[in-house]
Amino acid sequence: MWSLLKHPVFGRLFAAQVVALLGTGLLTVALGLLAFDLAGAGAGAVLGTAYAIKMVAYVGLSPVAGALVANLPRCPVLIGADLVRAGVALFLPFITEVWQIYLAIFLLQTASATFTPTFQATIPDVLSDEDDYSRALSLSRLAYDLENLLSPALAGVLLLMMSYHWLFGGTVVGFAFSALLILGTALPARKPVRDRPFRARLTRGIHIYLATPRLRGLLALNLTAAAAGAFVIVNTVVVVRSGFGGTDRDVAIALACFGAGSMIAALALPALLKRLSDRPVMLFGAALLCVLMIGQAFITPVWPVLLLLWALTGIGYATTLTPQGRLLRRSAHAEDRPAVFTAQFALSHACWLVTYPLAGQAMTAWGMGPTLGILGVAGTTGVLLALRLWPEGDPVVIPHRHDDLPPDHPHLEKHGRTHAHAFVIDDEHHAWPTNG
Known part of the structure; x- marks a missing residue:
């Protein structure tokens, strides 16, 4: 897996992802402490609202941004988004009101709604081999775990020497360095796409996504991951500071345990996915999250047990989400992948749009x-929805018949009216076969 870091393009992209996420991790810790300073025990509600605003930007703006930049070179798009994020982060240390948190989050995540889907859709074009791509997904998951593990640990060390306001400076450095790394990378050109009206570009990814059974199941599993993840992200500071009387460093330790569990799962998944298909692995991770959430609804853990539960939640979270790129890659032609990755970005964050405010408001009103x-x-x-929507087996090659195409259509001339091939939703295949 680590040999991928020698790849001249993927290695630089991975490094850019790591430094940007380290900065984002410092932002997460600092933002939680800032919210606690401004709102006290109501910090959960403030963070829940802030992250809901983040999701509104993701859900509402990512399809629009994806359609607007669909034909633009990737490098300027990624660098421009990074520079916007760095510019917004410069103002974060000067926030003194709750509404300013909300505004800053909206501006920051508007740029991320452009950056992240473009970045994710670039990786399959860089790594064409399926095993390499699976390992890249695990490395990418590890990069996200750095936000939950190394960033809180680094924040804990820095908090011994400085105010948390200085942590926002790390966010600026992370985004700026990410832009520099991408600037020196020769990214592959976008795959040629048909010239489509803006409205068609806007909706194409979501149409392909919702018409594909495995992706509908993925969306359902995103709801499970968002439910567990939202509680950890929104309420860890409240649980640790108010429930256990902990310190800022204890908050960082709890978040680091969540990240450590996620990292363990990410390291194990490449070998596991060689023996098992994506569906049972992802369903196991989601089921583990449900057991942990419902179990904690009836017990009040002591501090060491809480840290263990946070680590197990990280394992379930990464197991549920890490393989998703494999499903997206399998479900679209290369030219449609950016649109499908954008659809995943928007629809998955729609789940977080529900769970973030729910986690914050319910915690404030009723407790853990x-x-x-x-x-x-x-x-x-x-x-339960994933079990129903995502059929067991989930073959790639599917027999089907075209009664909707004229006899002289190039697809029929190549394959015949009844045939089998790797099936994806596209201009010749508008609906998923239900009975072969």
Whole structure:
């Protein structure tokens, strides 16, 4: 897996992802402490609202941004988004009001709604081999785990020497360095796409996504992951500071345990996915999250047990989400992948748009147990929907018949009216075969 870092393009992209996420991790810790300073025990509600605003930007703006930049070179798009994020982060240390947190989050995540889907859709074009791409997904998951593991640890060290306001400077450095790394990288050109109206570009990814059974199942599993993840991200500072009387460093330790669990899963997944298909692996991770949430609804853990539960939640979270890129890659032609990755970005964050404010508001109103019970029910609903929407077996090559195409259509001349091939939704295949 680590040999991929020698790849001249992927290695630089991975480094850019790592430094940007380290900065984002410092932002997460600092933002939680800032919210606690401004709102005290109501910090959960403030963070829940802030992250809901983040999701509104992701859900509402990512399809628009994806359609606008669909024909633009990737390098300027990624660098421009990084520079916008760095510019916004410069103003974060000067926030003194809750509404300013909300505005800064919206501006920051508007740029991320352009950067992240473009970045994710670039990797399959860089690494064409399926095993290499699977390993790249695990490395990418590890990069995200650095946000949950190394960033809180680094924040804990820095907090011994300085105010948390200085942590925002790390965010600026992370985005700026990411832009520099991308600037020196020869990214592959976008695949040629048909010239489509803006409205068609806007909706194409979501149409392909929702018409593909495995991706509908993925969306349901995203609900489960969002339910568990939202509680950890929004309420760790409240649970640790108010529930356990902990310090800022204890908050960082709890978040680091979540990241450590996620990292363990990411390291194990490449070998596991060689023996098992994506569906049972992802369903196991989601089921683990449900058991943990519902179990904690009825118990009050002591501090060491809480850290263990946070680590197990990280394992379930990464196991549920890490293989998703494999499903997206398998479900679209190369020219449609950016649109499908953008659809995944928007639709998955629609789940977070529900769970972020739910986690914050319920925690403020009813406390830890009832909140985890509610989120556990939401997560279980996601697992049950995935079982129904994502058929067991899930073949790539599917027999099907075209009664909707004229006899002289090039697709029929090549394959015949009844045939089998790797099936994806495209201009010749508008609906998923239901009976072969």
